Amino acid sequence: MGLIKKLPYYSEKIPGGAIVLTSLEATLQFAQAKSLWYLLFGTACCAIELMCTGASRYDFDRLGMIFRASPRQSDLILAAGTITKKMAPRLRRLYDQMAEPRYVIAMGGCTVKGGPFYYDSYAVEKGIDHIVPVDIYIPGCPPRPESLMEGCLHLSEKIRRQKLSDWQEK
Amino acid sequence: MLSIVKGIVELVRGMTITGKHLGKHAVTLQYPEEKWPMPERSRGIVVLLSDKETGALNCTACMLCMRACPTAAITIDAPRGEDKKRQLKVFQLDVGICCFCGLCEEACNFSAIKLATKYEFSTENKEDLVWDMHKLQEVGRDVPYEARPKKKPAPKPESQSQPPQTVNPVAAPESESSEDEKKEGEA
Amino acid sequence: MLFYLSLAAVLFAVGLFGVLTRRNTIGILMSLELMFNAANINFVAFNKYVWADGLIGQMFAVFIVVVAAAEAVVGLAIVLLLYRNWQGIDTDHVSVMKW
Amino acid sequence: MSAVRTEEFMVNMGPHHPSTHGVCRLLLTMDGEKVIKIEPYIGYLHRSIEKICENRTYHQCIPILDRFEYVTAMSCNYVFSLAAEKLAQIEVPERAEYLRVIMLELNRIASHLIFFGTTAMDLGALTPFLYALREREYIMDLFEMTCGQRLTYNYIRIGGVSRDIPAEFVPKCREAIKIIDQKVDEYMALLNGNPIWQKRTIGVGYLSPELAVAYGVSGPILRASGVDFDIRRDDPYSIYDRFDFEIPVRPNGDVFDRYMLRLDEIKQSVRIISQALDGLPEGEIKAKVPLKFKPPAGEVYSRIENSRGEMGVYILSDGTEKPVRVKTRGGSYNHLQVLPEFATDILIADLVAIFASFDIIMPEVDR
Amino acid sequence: MTRDQLKDYIGSKYASLMTPLDTGRFDPMFEVKADRLFEVSRALRDDENLKLDFLCNMHATDTRENFEIVYSIASITTKLRLDFKIVMPYQNAEIDSVQEVWPAANWYEREMWELFGINVKNHGNLKRFLLPDDWNQGHPMRKDWDAPDFVRMPEIQ
Amino acid sequence: MAEPGIVFWILAVVTVASAVMVVTLKNIFHCALALILCLFSVAGIYILLNAEFLAAAQVLIYVGAVAILMIFAIMLTSNLASKAIRQSNEQVMVGTVVSVLFCGGMLALIYLTDKAIVSEETGVAFWRQVRGTLPADNVASLGGYLMTKFMLPFEVVSVLLLAAMIGAIVLARKEKA
Amino acid sequence: MTEYLAVLIFIFAGIGIVLFTFLLSRLLRPINPYHEKNINYECAENPIGTSWVKFNNRFYIFALIFVIFDVEVVFLFPWAVVFGQLGLYALVEMVIFIGILFFGIFYAWRKGALKWV
Amino acid sequence: MNLIPIVAVELQPIFAWIYRWLEGLGLQGTLLTVVVYAGLGVMVFGVLAVLALFLVWWERKIAGHMQQRFGPMRNGWHGWYQTMMDGLKLLQKEDVLVDTRDKVVFFWAPVICFVAAFLAYVVMPFGDGLIVADLNVGILYIMAVTTFTVISLLMAGWGSNNKYALLGGMRSAAQVVSYEVPMVASILTVILFTGSLSMVDIVESQSGLVFNWFVFRLPFGPVAFMIYITAATAEANRTPFDIPEAEQELVAGFNVEYSGMKFAMFFLAEFVNMFTVSAIAVTLFFGGWQGWEFIPSWIWFLGKTFMVVLLLMLFRWTYPRLRVDQLMEFAWKILIPIAFVNLIVAGWMKYAGWYW
Ligand code: SF4
């Protein structure tokens, strides 16, 4: 029953518990950081770059990232592409349906702030942070595959930095 | 029967093609350690260029880039000082809106704004993607650039429909010293 | 031996209960399978404990399995037929099968 | 067994589904494995590009329209520039025309490569997808070298192109098209003879020419149904009439033909490019177009042959800096419309194959 | 047929139905009365010399005074192309559906209905499809449309 | 004869419990799963009775084939999801009585026979005398039987199966509509 | 018989191991169910109706034939094992056996039962 | 009862020692057997887990290199602990339980799936004497227990109450009903020549040189092998027969609703199954653990098996996926007739003595 939530509490009671806790924390987060399976969620132009990143020249698999089609098995939404107001509830739904711990990378201007469609557009959601909590923002329109990979590595680092309680609460 | 054999032959042929690739070397470059060379025209992030010697911004607050920008990502606030010259106060670029089209670079007559070949700028906060002048300057510090040639491509002269402007670019390369900026206080 | 026979008896009774009470034709078929199995247990048990000289009992059991499978095939084909005619496979639809 | 009609159930395919290439939603009514009704729902990528363009100057429209059909953003650039040039009657320099043709055809190849990859992937073969993208990178390199972006080029401008090609472009381009030409043969060897591939594609998803024309289906899909129509030849634009190339036409109108036709087109594009590279003249790359471009009042509909069929732009100008109305037309819009016609007891796997063979790309539909 | 010939041909044959306009910049452009739309469409498609069987594009425009609905049609066999437009008042705009002539018109008309609020008679499937399902802010492509969260591009002086 | 070991008891309990589940559960899909479990444990019982081949055949045929077929058939049943569906008919009482009586009768019969029919020579029940020994290789000797003694039934089985198959096809075939 | 004990023990061991990993993961994982999360995944849309419908199973007839063939296959095993000792006699017998059943499959073929409808 | 022979020659001393130690603890009889088997079970699980992790990694590497990329690179040398990280991550993923699921079925499906895959290893001859229990119905036993896999997939499809999952489960059942028959028929050709169903006997009857392997020794051995490998690909749900989880059609097929450890179990079982079918192929056709003496037998076994696995991977990454009806028709109209004709021909050859 979510023993891990109480771990910090217990670890204080046992001598050396803190060390065990930190190393456990480190291991678990290391695993999380190194194995990010992303949800195939490309809506627009950025999705093509996402595809390119998965392709031979850049090769996402190198980072241990493979795509899963089902949100239940993925750890990360790579929101690649414009999120319109019509799509926003679906993005939220997908995010909701993911198993925790889960992360979101906003790839490209559209997901950061609406991108080129910020002004004058009646249909584009101006930033997906209104819909889902975003961990990493990657600027670009579309971001180069390298930027995307850099963003993913950034996320890895962020995961490794966080405390147990962070992702337990998320 | 023949078709089965043929089918098997074809299947094997397909497999040899993929199998052959097993032996080939990967075309992948391993990103964080190795990087693909970026063509120098590559449009990465937008930066503000500063003078190589003095370190001051080349920008003269002429607002051409702001006007050219299709997404209104650039915000410039340059109130005229008491001497009628524009003083660049705020130069803000919203990277989250910018579409990296390069129009601002083309519009700028002073080699002050450029799309540099940099791309690694992921952040954890959305606010970090609104870059102010200093950040833009910082990022653009080491970006190599050529000052605009004296003779510019065709569309420029019309740009502000103001004759003096054609003169300005000539002045631009010389605007090395920071005070020279004042010269460009037009429009 | 007695235990095996008793088990078979109980199994058979359960199957019988199922056959009598199930409304769904598939349920009836499943119960039938239970009864077949009970019979099989008997055969095999007798084979081991009474007439171990050879495998006649097991042979019978094998044939029973086969017959049961054939029965299931035909039975389920009938189920399909029933379904097609009544759009449902409950015995309620099949008044002729009521007694 | 077909007499057994069981309960129909509705399945959402999309908006988040690996094979709807983005965000199309198909509401399928299914009976067991069979699809008996298809209802496309679109709009998940409706970004109001047309509205945005109404508030931009002509020059600013181009980067926005890049996003209209990002797989062939060059075509978007071009079709808009073409319309604007027609409006203002601008003569485009020779060299610019050649560069445009080169870029358009390169982009067509890139787009067809994506088609090839995604189709193969949708039918279950994963490796061809990566091969196709690998070859596409050569083209991306060329584009990036020329205009600085990999996907949203903003290269073809009103009156010409934005920059001249760098010196190393021509040899690299020759090399790239040579590689691609060879690789296309390899793709064909990999898939064409494969009995599984043939089973999955031949005879699947027949689209009759009458239906195709009635629904405004255009481009490769139309030609795969045996209708010999290509805007490059039949309503010539740019300088396509100077090149010697064939328009592949295939009679069967099934998935296999649509797939083969595109591979054939890659080969033709390679031909066009190499001719264009040979004939590339020196000279200006851009006509004189003022930054405050104000075309005279009027309206124009320009159309070009894109890799997904007819791409058109309609501009209504009232003589000011900004267009009154920009209406874009993409081939996929019509192709998706014709999809429900296929719901004649096909299997879901066939639906995926048909959808893939249409090469529908959602921004073109939703805009 | 060249463009000029086409213009003349239509000018002579369908003079009563279609009036040539000179705003068209490239291909011939005509104006059609709204109530004759169906007739014209059918005639253009069935005319032996024209065979305009391919609807390239169709859309509405809001010119602030009235709606203009432009049909861009082409022919596969004769390779001709022409546009015609219908001008109609802003209020209660309504047109006939041309689906019977060009089935492709279906979605174009739906889109027109959705984004401009132009009613299409005999359409049969006027359902929302581009905008969110719960959209209730009117017809966004109209020029005077506005909404609380609609951010206009800042005008630069 | 040794008392049946713990394994027997495990299997017996599982068998009976799952059998009861087969006939009582509301959700017919669960019934099918229970049937699978039941048949599987019956296979275990076969193994205890030295019928390895039969056990394997049981699993192969019942679990691998018949059960799948049953599940397919279940998919045709209506309203599986609703819990309220009555899966048994009005004869529950009758059925219970009949089967309890039957069960009791059978058990009584078994134990009475065990007590009553005692062989003269050994003084134990008739069926407590094991005649002969089971052949070591189960499969081979079954094969031997099949090919020799049971040749006719064997071939007849093929005809039976053919008949079943053709019957099934005829029944399930597409109607001339 | 003791070898078969291994099977039983493996069953329990297998179940035990799986349950153990489940337990382990239960200790380590966050638990935070809420309504939206527990809606069926259907491409990010609300699922329309349940999926427990009358499912038109076109595999049905294949399954019917398969049962028959499975039974046949079961007979083939003992045959194959003793074949070495029995020789031609067994072969002929089996050819007849298979032949009779193949008649069935050809019947099915002819009747179009092997065609997907 | 003697448990010692069940362990490998190389490892015998260790096992003997453990055995004695257990005896020293006062265990004996059935209890001892139980403890030993349970220990073996855990050991096999360990081996399988390692194998599966390795196979996943290997598949990713093979796929990568086939596509001119690298595959996992950043966790250890060529990403060797990548899959461990994946496993560890799956361990801490939340277990999403759909509201409308069928609780019991949903829970047990992954368990059964894994156990079914696991059970096959009771009779898997990893090496000379390296077998848990040499059952006399060996190969038939494997056939029998692996049918539970399909039951579990059906359960998963049903239990999720998801249309994609249901379709996936149905498809997997359909696949099994079609491919089990040719598979068994091709196995029978081997049985004809061994006269025994026991795995050890099968391996031992192929002792000697390479040409004693059944794939060469059998008349039409390659045909039998081809039929087997086709059917086995289908049984292991791999492309071109991966329709139960066809990504582009059914999103993720039967496991679309599964997350965390439950999904991991399916994943593990999939790879274990792949290994199983390859190992059976090796046992039946490639002489199992037979090989030159100076290399330990289990290395032979693993090496050969990995070669077959490689073949399966090549299939997977090269071929498109068959459509479900084509898959069935292929099985019934091509594979089954060929398989049976092959069987009869093999019988004839065996009778006529046309083999060595
Ligand atoms: S950020 Fe740019 S490239 Fe990415 S989806 Fe938005 S418009 Fe397209």
Ligand code: SF4
């Ligand atoms: S156009 Fe150049 S000089 Fe003018 S404001 Fe922009 S950056 Fe500064």
Ligand code: SF4
């Ligand atoms: S690159 Fe384009 S969008 Fe970005 S600031 Fe410059 S003009 Fe604006």
